[in-house]
Amino acid sequence: MDYTLEQVRALVAVADTGHFGRAAQSLSRTQPPLSRAVQKLEAAVGARLLERTPRGAVPTAAGAAFLPHARRLLAEAADAGTAAREAAAGRTGRVRVGFTVLAGLTVLGEHLAPARERLPGVRLELEEADSRAQLAGLAAGTLDLGLVRGLPPGTDLSARLVRSERLVAAVPAAHPLAGRTSVTLTELAAHPLVTHSPDLAPALHRLVDAAFTAVGAHPPVAATANQVHTLLALVDAGVGAAVVPAGVLRLRLDGVRYLELGEGDGHRPERHRAELFRVHQPGPPPALRALLDVLPAGVSRA
Template identity: 40%
Template sequence: MERPELPLPQLHAFVVLAEELHFGHAAARLGIAQPPLSQQIRRLEDKVGHALFSRRPGQVALTPAGRELLPAARRALADLASGLAAARAIGSGRAGRLRIGFAASLALTVLPGLLHTFRQRFPDVHLDIQEMTTAPQITALRDKTIDIGLVREPSPEADLGFKTVLREPFVAVLPAAHPLAAQRTVKLADLADLPFVLLPRAVGPQLYDQITGLCVGAGFTPRIAQHAVEWQTVCALVKTGLGVSLAPASIRRIRLEGVAFRTIAPDTARTRVAVAWRRNDENPLIGHLLATVSQEAPGGD
């Protein structure tokens, strides 16, 4: 028959007595009287089945069994202390793992500042950063494979919360050699007869509809010649002359040679960037990230 597990209070008493080798000193260190300490040691010896200390007048010493148990007892107490500290840190949100999805273009705007501030406040939190477009982020949030998403133009979702980080204007993306690139401002109607390069609707339905809606508002339906999943690829395809595009203004930071970015007129449309999370998620790190978002973008909703 297996012996019962050794209770931690008895192991603690054993380790202290092994270090002090004096019942009076060990009892004082433990904050108890000598009789309870003696009882703890006797109960532990009963469980082990052997004496752990030899007791002689004025002398206490570890037996061979006691010397064998001491390293394991110390490890058990250290593991418990480490586990308790880790549990407290994770429970309070001072440590743990936070999985964040982000749209690639946001690496050019809000993501660096947000992560820098968060890491300064919570250096012991491991951040798992995953690049993905908006629609896959929404799926990943529902599948619980990410904890936070940084998305563009999210549609309302009952089980998800959204907080606006910023609203940025659109720009026209043109080949640098195109005649329109010679202008500082481009009217949307000037793009009516040109082929377009856009992200597929499936990767960001709301943003896709917003861009095509802007074109419809200017009196034309965009003729889409090519799709590309990432904005950097969109710009590269524009450079080759496959078409033009409308994109969030942060795309300017790509600075791809041979591509021109021009303000559009009227310059009233804005694309919304938001942080997304599961409303019923109890991970305290999510709350800390949202507080950091409020600090970085106090005007968000």
């Protein structure tokens, strides 16, 4: 049973107007092609759908049964076109977003607020993951957008810097330095340190290691952690001090004190900043492209 939307539209127009001539006029067509369209539809259905009368046409019993389906078919076809146009314009669809714990504390909210307001038809699927897992997800196509710390060399991802944070020290409440407001890296290196994992948090590990190397310091490592909240839990437990991005200042643990990194040993803290990037594959699909257009373009600093 093969028939076209134009044939269905012709039948509905005749049923609505009760007349072939008026139906043709409502569709901006001439009457003969419209009559042939209805005849072809009746042949395809295998039943007479309209009863021709001297005054026009009325639906037969078969036509009356067919018409509700015909109207739904035309409405679905119109909705299908609308859905396709909305998707092509990026006003509907889904975007899978990866974020780190620190990104969740700092930029995620300011990125999501305008997106949800201006793109209500785009579904955002959020997934917490470390930077390495996000980069793997982007490569595998399981993520569309990531908020990551650092970028691997030679990456072909499209990236934008969205946040740059100074480094601060986190020390246990009972630490000898806990009563200070600032500390130098040289002073901090005299005590056990909790560091980011070189395998699972390589960007922050390299950053902090470079900061200590710059002042010729090599602190003893008491433990490593994959995520910043785990690292701070170790600081809270008194395992050691840590150097972390300033975004963690939002995490207040009773047993942790935060200190600024001073310049007493010649170290310039502004040279060592934790940078957060927004990354995605080149040539983004429409929903992701629309999302990127409404996200804040500037770099926030802390």
